[in-house]
Amino acid sequence: MPELPEVHTITEDLKDEIIGYKIYKAAGDKYMRLLLTGNTITNVSRLAKNILIKLSSGPTLRIHLAMTGRIFIKNEEEPQDKWTRLILYLVNREKKKKLIFSDMRMFGKIELLQEKDLNKLKNKYGADIFEEEITPQQFLELIKSKNSNIKTVLLDQKIVSGLGNIYVTDALFLSGIHPETKTKHINLKLAGKLLENIKKVLKEGIKHRGATLPDKMYVDPLGNPGNYQNFFKIYMREKCPVCNSKVQNVKIGGRSSFFCPACQKLSGGLF
């Protein structure tokens, strides 16, 4: 499911594929059709897990993939799947193509934002660890601002943005932190270690172009799966790669939380 590395991969691919193209036709939501047609795409960027497509007339098309949203770039005559919600028909001097937004479970968001709405959206998100320099002290303050377990806090987009279940699970494993550890029990040294490991797994995720689970829901705009699933540290694994213990899976906030009972003690490596 799209987290920061997957959304980053899609965004970078889209920069090459659609910047400079003009939307000569749009299909889907009626209100959007009218507003989108005639615009040239001037930029594509990422905000947390959102893809932002900047239009020449001013507004920004915001796409949030949620769990099953996908973006495809196809030739005009290629078919789209039955979950398609929006199609942008694009043209430049050389060729025509189309951008398809498909969302099987309809949890994704697609909307046009004016400048002030975009700023409002930006204010909803905490630091983007991948884009912004953040010190261990700042990171520790952020996570301690919530009186909850570290897993839940890291998934809170208002605290730090871009992380989802997979990368949080792997980063906690690399740091030797039990996912149910209360943030108040984390000290500066451990926070620094966690921060480094979060950056590490995000970078690795990006390097492997994201993670595609057995459901095959995540693919890049050209339909290719990612490879990070072949490098999972503890996520979906049966045995701990370090000590060979049987991996445990507890539900935290309704989400699978894989951890090694030997390497990730509840004390959180404090002792």
Added chain:
DNA sequence: ATGTTTGTTCCGAT
């Protein structure tokens, strides 16, 4: 068939 799945939002309880 019922349970599970993921990101986000919203609602009720503390």
Added chain:
DNA sequence: CATCGGAACAAACA
């Protein structure tokens, strides 16, 4: 009033 935990959301699959 602020904060936190859990339900709900849609659809497919086992």
